[in-house]
Amino acid sequence: MTEHTVSPQPQSAPPRRRRVWRTLAGALLGLTLACAGIGAWTIQRIWTQLPSVEHLAVYRPALPLRIFSRDGDLLAEYGVERREFVPLERIPPLMRQALLAAEDAKFYQHGAVDVGGLARATFANLVTGQPGQGGSTITMQVARNFYLTRDKVLSRKLAEILMAAKLEREYSKDKLLELYMNEIYLGERAYGFAAAANVYFGKPLDALSAGEAAVLAGLPKAPSAFNPVVNPARATARRNYVLGRMHALGQLDDATYRAAVDAPIALATTPPPGIVAAPYVAERARRMMVERFHDDAYTLGLDVTTTVSMRDQRAAEAALDRTLNRQPRAKRDARNGLEGALVSLDAATGDMLALVGGADFNRNVFDHALQAYRQPGSSFKPFVYSAALEKGYFPGVLVDDTQRTLTREETGARPWRPRNFGNRYEGFIPVRRGLVRSKNLVAVSLMQATDARYVQQHAVHFGFDAQRNPASLPLALGAGAVTPLELASAYGVFANGGTRMEPRLILSVKQRHGGAIYEATAPAGERVVSARNAFVMDSMLRDVVRAGTARGALALRRDDAAGKTGTSNGSKDVWFAGYSSGIVAVAWLGYDTPRPMGRATGATLALPVWLDYMKTAVDGRTPVDASPPQDVALVDGDFVYAEYTRGTCTADVPSYIRSRFACGGAAVQDASDAPADSGRPDEPMPAAVDAAERERVLDLFRTDD
16 A cells, blocks of 8 residues: 655745735834824924914004094004904905905805815925915914914914914904904005005995905905006906906806906005195194104004194195295205295184195105294284283374484393384384384384383293293394294284184094094183283284285285284295184295395285185185274274273383373372283293393394384
8 A cells, every 4th residue: 555645835925914014004003193193292282382362352453543634634644554444344245255255265164274275285285396375264364464474384384273273263253354354464565455445446445346356355365466556467367366256156247247357457546645635734743642652653543633624724735835936946946945834723722724834845844833933023023012002002102213222221232223124214103003014113112111021921921932032122023033833823812812722733532443532622721911902902913904014915805804024134034924714824934044035025925825825714704803892992093991091101101102191200000090900910020131142132133024
């Protein structure tokens, strides 16, 4: 019997392959778990480091400072960023639809992340090898704009996704859309769609067409590339893409879509906000806000309403421009060209109605109306006459208009021989005629008889600076220094029955969406002189217009027009200060570095500016009726204080003055006959200036009108 041996079969390969696959699977699972762990740890770490989002509940962006006229016209906007916060309910549906069509059509359907959109963007980035598409939702963009950088890297993208998730846990979709539409940068320094609508189209959001809304909606993707100002072709293509999306989503019908695509992009023709109008007004208001709020003035969203009327402001600017443009080109074009200023006030309130501080704000930002202290010339004389009234020197009193030399003892410095303009003298003439004809000798004599220190104190109550207007005789001829605003405020006392109203420029300061910070109240004013003093002065200043150096103002055709010309020594400064119908205005012209202007006078150069402006300013206003107060009497055809008809007299009348009310050297009045209160309490006299100061002032005196 034969035996057969069975050979062993070789072991099969599948078990080995299974072990390899199990090993690989285990390694892959381990790697996956490790990555998941690392990812979870990374996510947890990033999540715990995410900033708080609570402050967005009361989101208030940095809003610029805006200056307005009293009529509501925007004068200027100041701020690094142009912003206008608008609640979502005030953003028109058309604008919201355009934005969502362009950026995130399913915003209200998906969560913080649009998984499909993110996958498509990721695939596109892998295919191209460039991180060009972000796939960000509106919420993710809010996270980026408020908290993160714009770098398109994985770590930032993960933080963006997590931040978006955190935002959606805390806020509604509407709130997130509101934040986005007010925060996103849209070019030209505009942040938010309301600001962009104003910058690009000069319109509010609710006035935008479908095409205009589409232009704005296309900007978030690339504000520079699709800027319609610098890239109109690309902006048009982007607009049409957005319109196509809106049409596809059923937000635009065929006709509206086609009309919007065919229409050109019509940008605003006016420049975006900066300084828009009334630059000197805007600059002064800006400075006032910075003084109060410091650098926060540019971010608090302050809306400042000024007292300025745009009708008055435009008239004032045009009046000054017309006079300056009539001057020889050499005077206008020089580096130190001819300058001018005009300021007007409501005499009853002190409100500045117009403020022009110079010939050209772009050439010279210095505000001559508020900051330039210049010699007022004869426009200062009324304050000497007003002081003299309180001493009994009334309009009918005679003053010697003969040239004479004042001794060293009389001047307190060196001898002085003042002269009249044109060297014309008339002997003894009434005080009224002395002012009407702008007689220098009469003004100096009244200053001397009244006492220089008393006149200085009297003038200080009108708002003038005592240090700039020292108590010396040349002050009678305007040898001190005043600003146009100071002079306007002082003349306002005569126009307002003796009460001075502090000039004011600001009516209100409000914080956008935050309420009022300041509201101007009815001004009280300060009694400077009695009503009778103001009445008598007003009557003389009206005569200056009727028959004196200001006859050119008759062209205003107003019976209540009153004022005074002024020309400083050598015609270096020319002025006209006057009022009518409750409006006071002062015009000044001169050079920043004082130099003669030839034969120019206040009557020939400044008065035309005043008149040109006032023709507009008084239109529609009622002239002011002048009725004498009960304590004013008429004697020999002119006004006196009533007590002087009952025995009160003027003591120590000098030889160069003749008055029927002179006491003959002795004061005989008693308390019952004392002049009525001038309107202010007794105050100490200003300190007398020394001889050196008197010498300086004497060198400055003028001899013109």
